[in-house]
Amino acid sequence: MSRPNTHASPFHHVKSNKTSQMPLKLERPYNVTVIGSGNWGTTIAKVVAENTREHPSCFAPTVQMWVFEEKIDGKNLTEIINTEHENVKYLPKIKLPENLVANPSLEDSVKGADILIFNIPHQFLPNIVNQLKPHVLPSVRAISCLKGFDVGPKGVQLLTDYITDNLNIQCGALSGANLATEVALEHWSETTVAYNLPFDYRGDGKDVDHRVLKALFHRPYFHVSVIDDVAGVSVAGALKNVVALGCGFVEGLGWGNNASAAIQRIGLGEIIKFGLMFFPESSVETYYKESAGVADLITTCSGGRNVRVAKMMAETGKSAKECEEILLNGQSAQGIITCEEVHEWLTTCDKVDEYPLLEAVYQIVFNNVPMEDIPEMIEELDSLTVFAKSENKPTTETKK
Numbered sequence: 001m002s003r004p005n006t007h008a009s010p011f012h013h014v015k016s017n018k019t020s021q022m023p024l025k026l027e028r029p030y031n032v033t034v035i036g037s038g039n040w041g042t043t044i045a046k047v048v049a050e051n052t053r054e055h056p057s058c059f060a061p062t063v064q065m066w067v068f069e070e071k072i073d074g075k076n077l078t079e080i081i082n083t084e085h086e087n088v089k090y091l092p093k094i095k096l097p098e099n100l101v102a103n104p105s106l107e108d109s110v111k112g113a114d115i116l117i118f119n120i121p122h123q124f125l126p127n128i129v130n131q132l133k134p135h136v137l138p139s140v141r142a143i144s145c146l147k148g149f150d151v152g153p154k155g156v157q158l159l160t161d162y163i164t165d166n167l168n169i170q171c172g173a174l175s176g177a178n179l180a181t182e183v184a185l186e187h188w189s190e191t192t193v194a195y196n197l198p199f200d201y202r203g204d205g206k207d208v209d210h211r212v213l214k215a216l217f218h219r220p221y222f223h224v225s226v227i228d229d230v231a232g233v234s235v236a237g238a239l240k241n242v243v244a245l246g247c248g249f250v251e252g253l254g255w256g257n258n259a260s261a262a263i264q265r266i267g268l269g270e271i272i273k274f275g276l277m278f279f280p281e282s283s284v285e286t287y288y289k290e291s292a293g294v295a296d297l298i299t300t301c302s303g304g305r306n307v308r309v310a311k312m313m314a315e316t317g318k319s320a321k322e323c324e325e326i327l328l329n330g331q332s333a334q335g336i337i338t339c340e341e342v343h344e345w346l347t348t349c350d351k352v353d354e355y356p357l358l359e360a361v362y363q364i365v366f367n368n369v370p371m372e373d374i375p376e377m378i379e380e381l382d383s384l385t386v387f388a389k390s391e392n393k394p395t396t397e398t399k400k
């Protein structure tokens with residue numbers, strides 16, 4: 001079954017040109033804006049600003065970074081970033097390039113931009129996109145670093161498609177095994193960028209393509225692979241956060257590495273199944289070959305914010321929201337919202353039973369189901385004889 005009512009955007013399905021060995025020559029340098037300045041938003045802005053500074057013939061050196069303004073000890077965060085070159089709240093102790101300019105005005109930050117990089121917790125996307133609508137031309141190209149889905153009248157939608165549909169611009173995705181602090185410290189890692197050329201592609205050297213994106217994101221410490229599979233990259237990035245909550249539960253219960261590995265194995269299976277069922281354009285190879293696939297699952301389940309929040313839930317009995325607030329100082333654990341979106345969608349299409357782990361995480365987070373029940377909740381039911389819990393007598397339940 002694929003998504004009902006999915007809007008067929010005029011943009012999506014053109015295969016991109018491959019990265020070639022020829023030096024990159026553009027008709028003019030592109031202006032780049034990063035929308036968002038949290039833990040990952042600031043890190044990606046740093047990566048990009050280092051590259052724009054190094055390649056002035058391809059990119060205007062100054063990178064605008066839109067900041068959701070807030071006061072830190074009575075001072076505007078934008079002012080602190082622009083004078084101390086540090087995001088003291090969301091990425092402390094990391095020096096930012098001086099050509100990265102924090103801007104509190106969304107409208108002003110995108111003025112003249114050729115490339116927009118979306119990097120905010122995805123619950124804020126609808127509001128941001130609404131504000132941007134009058135200010136973004138269709139010639140602009142975008143990359144989304146967001147993790148999550150939009151579930152609404154169009155069914156389950158990728159956030160890249162949400163951006164395309166609402167702003168009428170082509171949008172790709174960036175995702176990988178990328179804990180922000182490690183990338184910010186310039187420890188080596190890999191990432192995946194997925195992008196398709198739009199139908200109104202203006203031609204080599206006149207538009208954003210795979211080579212431009214590689215030049216924009218690749219650093220000696222941040223190795224970029226550019227592919228076409230926007231759906232695969234997006235599905236893997238969204239769902240691994242839900243799986244990471246499951247890992248946090250078993251870790252917090254003290255069940256050890258074997259239990260965490262079991263959750264990741266089952267999680268990977270459900271991620272691939274979800275991708276192929278609802279986004280059949282995604283490629284199974286992306287889930288196990290790309291950094292955005294299994295590698296991101298592993299790193300997120302080892303040291304991400306979702307695993308930390310879930311572990312604290314197990315250890316303290318506090319709710320997900322309470323733990324997020326206590327642990328993350330304004331940052332967001334996206335798995336909490338994503339498991340709700342996934343539950344809503346699977347309920348709508350009557351497929352909840354086919355995703356026992358994703359559903360178990362939702363039930364634990366939102367309905368206080370005991371996390372100790374995880375093994376029974378995720379038991380694979382296909383052609384198994386299951387013992388009815390209460391009476392301890394065999395029943396035969398077979399998955400529909």
Ligand SMILES: NC(=O)c1ccc[n+]([C@@H]2O[C@H](COP(=O)([O-])OP(=O)(O)OC[C@H]3O[C@@H](n4cnc5c(N)ncnc54)[C@H](O)[C@@H]3O)[C@@H](O)[C@H]2O)c1
Nearest residue numbers: 037038039040041068119120121124146147179180331332
């Ligand atoms: N942090 C990571 O390690 C990491 C790595 C890869 C991908 N991601 C993904 O990147 C995306 C952005 O994550 P992040 O870590 O940069 O954000 P974050 O979790 O640090 O969130 C904090 C940001 O949200 C902003 N914010 C708060 N209220 C807001 C509002 N009402 N409107 C708009 N913005 C508001 C804050 O100003 C701050 O910039 C997420 O989808 C996340 O899953 C994160």
Ligand SMILES: O=P(O)(O)OC[C@H](O)CO
Nearest residue numbers: 176177178179304305306
């Ligand atoms: O800290 P998390 O759980 O939001 O995950 C971080 C990244 O997505 C890891 O690649």
